[in-house]
Amino acid sequence: MGRPREVARAESPRGELVLRRRYDGKREVLELRANGVFVMDTAETSSERALADRALAATGRPHHVLVGGLGLGFTLAAVLTDPRVQRCTVVEIEPALVDWLRDGTVPHGPALLADPRVELLVDDVAAVLGAAERPTYDLVLLDIDNGPGYLVHDANAAVYEAGFLADLRHTIRPGGAVVVWSAAREPGLLGHLSAAYDTAEELDQPVTLQGRDEHYWLYVGHRGLDGIAE
Template sequence: MEYVEIARAETERGELVLRERRAEHAPAVLELRANGVFVMDTLQTSTEQALAEAALAQVEEPRAVVVGGLGLGFTMHEVLRDSRVEKCAVVEIEQPLVDWMRDGTVPHGPALLADERVHIVVADIAVALAEATPASYDLVLLDVDNGPGYLVHDANAALYRAPFLTTARAALRPGGVLVIWSADKAPELEQEMRTVFGEAHGYGHDVLLQDREEQYWLYAARVPSDT
């Protein structure tokens, strides 16, 4: 296996690296790492698809969607495949990653960002949702790191606690849904979501990651329709 660095950037949160994994008789795989932590790649994208599908399936009219975390664009791509979606705001804290998607460093990036329904916001997701017009979104999909047990940045711990979850709830319309991805079962997160929303559910999702069987989790909570 050969690793070739494609791009690197230093931000106030640390190091962001885009690299290719190359193996004989196999297509090259693009991989994103933050502070040395594997974030995602272009080989196994079923988790991102499941995150979007799980949320979209729970809302009758997901006209306005927020995706927290751009990554390599696969969660956003799945959201945009749904013709019911009229607006997709993608909140990404790292400007270099947005630049790599826009300028073709990530080859599929320009085509994804060309969709007129996409609005990229370079900001902390907590700040972006706090500044959002109340009850303006039908879905909030949170995919900023590897869940509460495997943080890319220590500060992300706040995203899985009641104050931020309350902010996310305020941005959702009645009947709106918050879905959060986690690399492992997170009962404390489920309880925090239940405290804020009144009800929450976790869903296990089996994936094959680099020839290893893994189980990831999606946690969903809904704002009551009569709110």
């Protein structure tokens, strides 16, 4: 494995964002770090794709999907492979990350963001969801931090709390779902979803990360067909 080299760096009110390049054999790998903490890379993308795949399986008509957190674009890419998706709103708070995908610093970014179904908002996902008409989305995917127990940014804590998740239910159309990604098992998160949604489940997602076997977790809250007009 080659020594990582910095590709791009940016500062924001949330701190430092760094994109690095390394080589695993002959393969180029991009790695994203926030305030020195590993966030994701292009070598292991199964958890980002699983977030989309398992979420899309949770609803029969995911016509309008919201993805909270652009990252390196792999969750969005997986969402767009589903022909049922007519519109995908992506909310990313870091302008630099959006720029790196738009300008090709992340090579697959320009083609991904050119998909006409994509609406990209540079904003706080909590603010976007709080201002949304009710209901708006068939499916909401939240991958904005490492989960409530391993926050990179303390300000993201509210997204995992009971009040926010209960209020989020009203932005989801009947038959839809919310799916939350976490780096660790979080029984409290399952409890919040169980209290606010008709059904909730915890899904184990095994991954191999930088040569280590790890487990990530997906938390799903389902809204039933409760008679509200879609």
